[in-house]
Amino acid sequence: MTEFFQSLGMTYEWAWFVATISGILLIALPVMLAVALVIYMDRKVLGAVMMRRGPNVVGPFGILQSFADGLKVFLQETIIPSAANKGIFLLAPIITFTVALLAWAVIPFDAGVVLADINVGLLYVLAISSLGVYGITMAGWASNSKYPFFSAMRAAAQMISYEVSIGFILVCVLLYANSANLSVIVESQRGHGFGMVNGYFFNLLLFPMWVVFFISSLAETQRAPFDLTEAESELVAGYQTEYSSMAFALFWLGEYANILLMCSLNTLLFFGGWLPPLDIPILYAVPGFIWFLLKTVFFFFLFSWIWATVPRYRYDQLMRLGWKVFLPMSLLFVALTSGWLMLTRYGGAA
């Protein structure tokens, strides 16, 4: 895009600056729009599972419901509890929201359609997703109230636990793709399964890792059945209890942006990103962007489906699953994957 702005007669620095800013807007605004639509979809799926209609009043099929909710929240009064630590209380939702948008910088939506095509893209995503915990922890502490604080402690422990196994899973994918660049990872999945299927999902060594990754991404985004940080029956609304108005909305948007990010990571790492599911020329007629979107929405549907189906885990079960099941399992698979690649790709030479 820099070349385009240069052709308008700008110097290189200005062209780069304008191109980057417009790139950021081109990603952030559609992501926000997608978040609004995905919240609507979440509620529709939930409604369908529970055999009720879901939102159906505002706009055609209720599709404008999220925007109406946003407007309502925007018009509410911002209440800051007098006992709260004001600075951190206000900083927490901003951090949550910003961090949720930051990671989208390295997500490739189509071949070459990525804001920052960096070599350490996967590590960047891991780094940014490990920041998500701060918004929640700060919110819980700064509220100076019991329930948010419990929620913050839970969130911190939960997210760290599951990040460990996510890290190992990413190592497995990285070993196969031989790169940490997300575009290269997607490209290396072309025809991976039997020379036909695009995606690491059909690999016997990576399929169990995908299952673990999917469950971990539920835990990482605090979705049901791991939504212990906002378990209504125990903690009112968790870390959001003291928040109102736009501060609350920022948490809400950030949370869904994170969920969408995890869905797109599932797509990129295991299901061939923008590539069509099968390596058949006719399927390439559909733009890659559409495939990426379809797969991501499919994963979001799985997230909603699970929310509607599975009861909430107990906290000790959650910790046990993370540390005693997923961690040893993903560690074992790192060893298996590297051993297998050493044997097949690098000819067994130690």
Next chain:
Amino acid sequence: MLVFAFYLFAVLVIASGAMVIVSKNPVHSVLWLICAFFNAAGLMVLVGAEFLAMLLVIVYVGAVAVLFLFVVMMLNIDFAEMRAGFMKNAPLGLAIAIILLAELVLGIGAYRAGKLELGTPLGDAAPVAGASNTENIGMLLYSDYIFLFEAAGIILLVAMIGAIVLTHRERRATRGHQNIAKQNARRPGDATVNVKPEVGQGVEL
């Protein structure tokens, strides 16, 4: 542009470092520390060490500082008591600070002199030309420094096991212990009985 970014990050690192010491609330101190880590990662990106920058954020910001924050938030710190001993301990703290500064200056001086063969002051020890620094670090760690690297790993492992051994207590007898396999194997039939008592009769359980 690069110069501007450098001074921005550098000033922020030093300012947040100062705020870590100056803030009265320990939670604020930890948050400033995180800010310092973050800007240090920015500096690393500027010198082209993007791999190290990401690792700094993942390890220090994502894990270490979260645990700091976790602990500090849960401690109920008496600020008055904490500040009471400040003047008494100030000379000792100053002495330690001077020693550390002297060591730092000496260390950098010795490195500049170039007596050690570990790397060069200009940083041109990279073995693979044209490869990204992720690959370069891998090449160096797993060839030239493999034994040092493995030794560091083993030391960390020992430290981890030590920490677990020190804090682990066998309390199975006093606490209700969860047996997940047993819980999963439990079926409704094991826990409930269907009875149809006669009118006026009780139920024998």
